[in-house]
Amino acid sequence: MQPFTLNYARPAVHLEVTTPYMYDSGLQLNVLPDGRIAATDHATLRALGTTTSTAGSKTHFDD
Amino acid sequence: MTVLILTSEEDVTADLVVLRLNEAGVPVVRLDPADLTTRVALSGEYVQGICHGHLSVADRLVSMSGLRSVWVRRPGLPAARAAQPSAWLTEEASQALYGMLRCTDARWMNHPDAARRARHKPWQLRLAQRSGLPVPATLITTFPQAAREFSERFPDLVVKPVSGAHPQEPPRAVPTSRVAPDTDFAAVAFGPTLLQRRVPKLADIRLTAVGDRLFAARKTVEPDADPDDVDVRFSPSLSPWNPVEVPPRVATAVHAYLSGAELAYGAFDFAEDADGIWWFLECNQSGQFGFVEMDTGQPIADAIARWLASAPDGTPAPSGGTRRSAL
Numbered sequence: 001m002q003p004f005t006l007n008y009a010r011p012a013v014h015l016e017v018t019t020p021y022m023y024d025s026g027l028q029l030n031v032l033p034d035g036r037i038a039a040t041d042h043a044t045l046r047a048l049g050t051t052t053s054t055a056g057s058k059t060h061f062d063d
Numbered sequence: 064m065t066v067l068i069l070t071s072e073e074d075v076t077a078d079l080v081v082l083r084l085n086e087a088g089v090p091v092v093r094l095d096p097a098d099l100t101t102r103v104a105l106s107g108e109y110v111q112g113i114c115h116g117h118l119s120v121a122d123r124l125v126s127m128s129g130l131r132s133v134w135v136r137r138p139g140l141p142a143a144r145a146a147q148p149s150a151w152l153t154e155e156a157s158q159a160l161y162g163m164l165r166c167t168d169a170r171w172m173n174h175p176d177a178a179r180r181a182r183h184k185p186w187q188l189r190l191a192q193r194s195g196l197p198v199p200a201t202l203i204t205t206f207p208q209a210a211r212e213f214s215e216r217f218p219d220l221v222v223k224p225v226s227g228a229h230p231q232e233p234p235r236a237v238p239t240s241r242v243a244p245d246t247d248f249a250a251v252a253f254g255p256t257l258l259q260r261r262v263p264k265l266a267d268i269r270l271t272a273v274g275d276r277l278f279a280a281r282k283t284v285e286p287d288a289d290p291d292d293v294d295v296r297f298s299p300s301l302s303p304w305n306p307v308e309v310p311p312r313v314a315t316a317v318h319a320y321l322s323g324a325e326l327a328y329g330a331f332d333f334a335e336d337a338d339g340i341w342w343f344l345e346c347n348q349s350g351q352f353g354f355v356e357m358d359t360g361q362p363i364a365d366a367i368a369r370w371l372a373s374a375p376d377g378t379p380a381p382s383g384g385t386r387r388s389a390l
Contacts, residue, residue, distance in 0.1 A: 001253050002250060002253060003250060003251075003253045003254025003255075003256070004210075004222070004248065004250035004251045004253065004254065004256045005222055005223075005224055005225075005237060005254060005256055005257070006230065006235075006237065006254070007250065008222055008237055008238070008240040009229075009230065009235040009236065009237045010235060010236055010237075010238070011233075011234070011235060011236075012229065012233075012234035012235050012236045013236070019073060019075075021075070023072035023073065025102075025120075025121040026121070028081055028091060028092075028093040029078045029081055029082070030072070030073070030075050030078055037078065037082065038075050038078060039075055039076075039078035039079050039081075039082055040082070042357050045075060045353065045357065046357060049354075050073075050075050050076070050353075051075060051076045051079075051351055051352075051353025051354050051356075051357065052351060052353070052354040
């Protein structure tokens with residue numbers, strides 16, 4: 001009784017990414033431990049894939 | 064006049080736009096509706112024919128009448144992190160917040176009504192057709208026989224979720240996948256199934272539209288790529304995204320699509336075939352753009368910031384420092 005489309009499902013890959021930045025409510029920006037703005041560190045963002053179209057987000061299906 | 068950004072704290076892509084707005088001296092208030100009743104508060108009164116409303120987060124306070132624009136980026140469910148969350152409280156908080164915001168003259172990227180409609184893939188396909196974008200032959204059905212007949216007419220098919228959503232119990236991903244020849248379509252009866260003619264593609268195209276501005280990027284399919292790797296999001300390809308010119312006919316059609324959908328922002332996915340035709344796959348009204356900007360250098364965040372900061376008639380915003388105040 002499984003819908004046809006689910007025959008093509010695969011286990012979701014849980015990327016337990018620990019982001020090295022924290023939100024600063026004063027700046028309204030995420031900040032790295034050394035005080036730099038995370039969004040200016042493209043190498044970190046690429047490594048984390050946090051700006052990437054990934055599909056399968058639990059809360060957002062717009063990628 | 065302030066730009067209101069509704070998104071989660073960890074949304075570092077939104078940071079790219081906040082930075083641009085800060086550089087331009089445009090006041091910004093950023094909050095996550097999930098924090099309503101904890102870190103976020105609201106108030107509105109309707110007295111003697113006049114409506115006044117305020118929002119606050121941390122030590123920032125903004126008047127509803129002082130909002131220039133609202134960017135609905137990746138907001139959480141209203142009141143989801145309340146002390147005692149519930150579906151009822153979420154509905155109450157959603158009605159209060161979005162109901163008050165609808166009373167303002169602010170511009171929306173994107174308006175919730177347009178966003179909700181734009182998520183429907185069947186509707187996207189029809190609007191794309193009407194806008195003049197090539198759409199691969201597609202069938203959405205619960206009739207197994209219709210699926211069989213469609214597969215006889217179009218033997219090389221892919222299947223993908225109608226909604227784009229992925230099942231959560233247990234968590235699974237459903238990438239766009241090729242349908243093998245002689246597949247048994249009986250299970251089509253158990254759920255709406257979207258079948259589409261596979262486009263043998265030379266490249267994936269991501270076109271990000273911000274107001275009237277279009278930024279297209281192209282990712283080449285590697286010659287030795289497995290033809291079963293249909294979905295670029297799950298592809299192991301390491302090819303970068305490169306900027307590419309938008310063909311004039313595509314640009315005209317995309318503008319028509321955005322106008323028909325009443326969207327200020329859209330991330331379009333196309334498959335480019337051997338004839339150079341861009342086949343419309345979908346338009347995500349809140350699609351990611353950071354990865355494209357980092358690969359291509361296209362100033363998408365800057366374009367979003369300019370759109371949010373400009374007046375309804377398109378004139379740029381005057382500079383002004385970010386203000387803070389207390390309740």
